[in-house]
Amino acid sequence: MSHKLYDTPQGIYIALLEVKDASELLQLRLRNKEQHQPFEPLREVDYFTLESQLQLIGQRLEDSKQDRAYMFGIFLLDGQLIGQITISNVVRGVGQFADIGYFMDYALQGKGYTSAAVRLVLKFAFRSLGLHRVQASILLHNHGSRRVLEKNGFQAEGIARRFIQINGQWQDHRMYAILADDIQPDEE
Secondary structure: OOOEEEEOOOOEEEEEOOHHHHHHHHHHHHHHHHHHHHHOOOOOHHHHOHHHHHHHHHHHHHHHHOOOOEEEEEEEOOOOEEEEEEEEEEEOOOOOEEEEEEEEOHHHOOOOHHHHHHHHHHHHHHHHOOOOEEEEEEEOOOHHHHHHHHHOOOEEEEEEEEEEEEOOEEEEEEEEEEEHHHOOHHHO
């Protein structure tokens, strides 16, 4: 199943990452390894290999078939992969929620691409998946990510103490969420 959503004025689209994108994803990760490390879990050396990226994409494609997670690439309109945005930990039943996470090529941060990608993935989450809530957790000092979420209508809900091990240390995260009801029809 192919999903593509466009924000032509912003100059991007998102699409589920496919096996053919593995090499470009690897190059994106390698280019940004040092800049992103303070915001990510420690990765094994073999994570930064083509084989590992192929396995990750394969797993996420299977997850999407099972309605567990959806890993999108963020692409410029010319097809260049510049980031990734993922809906994960999809909960059905009485919950109807999921987590969102993303990263952008360090050289292209601050241009509005991530905010636009979040808007697109929220449309997918609320319209296509029928979710009620999308949530995110960000490091307290990740001001850029905070701005992206707040621009998209996410509300801070509190601090999760020592929530996730980032860069080898258990770190506090601010929890954010947005509900389907928070988005006005004219914003979609």
